[in-house]
Amino acid sequence: MSTAINHSSSIGLDLQTIVVLTVEGLDEFVARLRALGYEVMGPTLRDGAIVPGPVNSSKDLPRGVHDLQSPGSYRVMREDDGEIFGWAVGPGSWKNEYFPPSQVMWRSEIVGDTLVFRQPDRSHALLAIVGARPCDVAALRILDHVLEEGVHRDSRYSERRDSNFIAVVECASPADTCFCASMKSGPGIDEDFDVALTELNDELGHRFIARIGSPRGADVLSSVSTRPANELDLEARALLLETASRAMSRSLPFDEVANLLARNVEHPRWLDVAERCLSCGNCTSVCPTCFCSDVHDTTDTSGAIERRRTWSSCFDLEHSYLHGGSVHESSSSRYRQWMTHKLSTWWDQFDSTGCVGCGRCIVWCPVGIDITEEVAAIAAHDQARVAVPSRPGAS
């Protein structure tokens, strides 16, 4: 079991303070987290993509790396601008750190005449993430509600999540596939973090505005070299966020999409998308909020049993298997299940959207199916607005 680190917030900074740090300051920040005992993770460049990885200093971060994303396509390229966070999210989401693709729940073995149950060692280093994006943090808030705040609390998730340190970095470089602005989860962020950074790289220099979201955040920042933020810094941040918002060409109708899908469950577009959909499950794997899992027991020749929980996708035939067969036999019903849950029935179940607009499902779909385009196609021929002559009151 992990215990929270005892942060002493005795010196200097309070929650309202906004400071500025340099790249060297960012290194001090990472070093301070490590000194406190955190395992620091952040965006790293591996195998041609920006993915979560270990961060020991700013050298491990993807400096000068930018990305080009479109439906079914992802490329990175390098520039000499020295920007560290000049990219939009890659295939890996932070979900994996809290809700891993596969984990052992317990093992049992026969000792003498007794069946003994054992939990695997659940101790682990405390996690600090430096460089989560606002959409990532929004996704973790959604997962918190699903996995921690319901009747059946997932203690494995909570142990990791409750003790973590989140340094979010606001997004100045949305990809062509991003639509967080329309989902109200970016490109800026005002809560649910310990520290929020905004990278500025203008005539006033390469620097990071840091806002404090928790006493822990104040504690860590207070031991880092900073200066108070000035009006120019704050104006630059406001302009950067406004530009990023405007740069997003994709969007979803946040207030309307839930009802739109609810009244279009028999829309012909579901059959159309099934022609293109591979049912491969990439979208659910990369989605930062998809939380379905499966539990399996395996045995060995000694009578020992292992119970394991693994990710499960609603695009699998097995996912909806009940006695005698699968409920979602066709891929149109599986795609509909995924999209209507994400955008519509999530509201009924968890009182929020299940989509944060990160665009991963668009980019990492091998055939480039675009959730915003599918919604637009349904909206363009809203079945509920088509008059049904036999129905009383239909006009």
Place this chain on the structure above:
Amino acid sequence: MSDATVPIPRPTLAVWKFASCDGCQLSLLDCEDELLTLAKAVRIAHFTEMTRASTLGPYDISLVEGSITTAEDVERIKVVRANSRFLVTIGACAATGGVQALRNFAPPGEFAGMVYAHPEYLDSLDTSTPISAHVRVDYELHGCPIDREQLLEVLLAFLAGRRPVIASYSVCQECKARGTVCLLVSRAVPCLGPVTRAGCGALCPSIDRGCFGCFGPSDSANCDALATRLKGLGTSESSVARLFGTFNTAAPGFAEQAQAVRVNVAIADTRHRTPEEPRP
């Protein structure tokens, strides 16, 4: 436990070979760490890759490798079935006909003529067909070769009287679970992962190769859509056909993609070949 306990006889295991390369059978011998434990749990009654000693049936579990390619095999598999309580096929040949099912889509004798100096000595059928086309199969393990962990899992499940924990979804989910960056999306590498059954642990993509589809189609493979995408990314029609038409060339879903182009390629070949040109 009292001293009077009578030991329960170990279930018997038999391994049978049909048209195949023996690689899947050898996966059993590759279970080096688990082999001795397994040998205590089952009695190996017939396994010619391991021992010439053989016990008469019936057998509790038979592992069947290879496809049916001769008239003799058509009869022999019936005998194996009749003598086996559980029949588990191992590998792509047994599940879908294997690479030798290429001949199913060619004029009779065409491939034999290319390979053998005296094809007239051969006595084989015009097709290579899966075991399930001839007898009832209790479980199919896919892959060329099979994954030894999956083989162990099937045997352990049999011994415990439970369902094997073996996925039928796509290789993509194994790539994502192990954190491999998608080759198709990030580099446009032709890859059959999205339509191929998981089970290998996404081995090829993890070493920078697109999936060859050796585990055959996943449970809901949309091969049309993937083939269209691969061609759109610049993979030639014949490369797409070759990708689909190798280890599981006769598997439903893969066969259509391989066959669509095979016809065109064959026509192109005929145009290039003069009647006098000797066969390679």
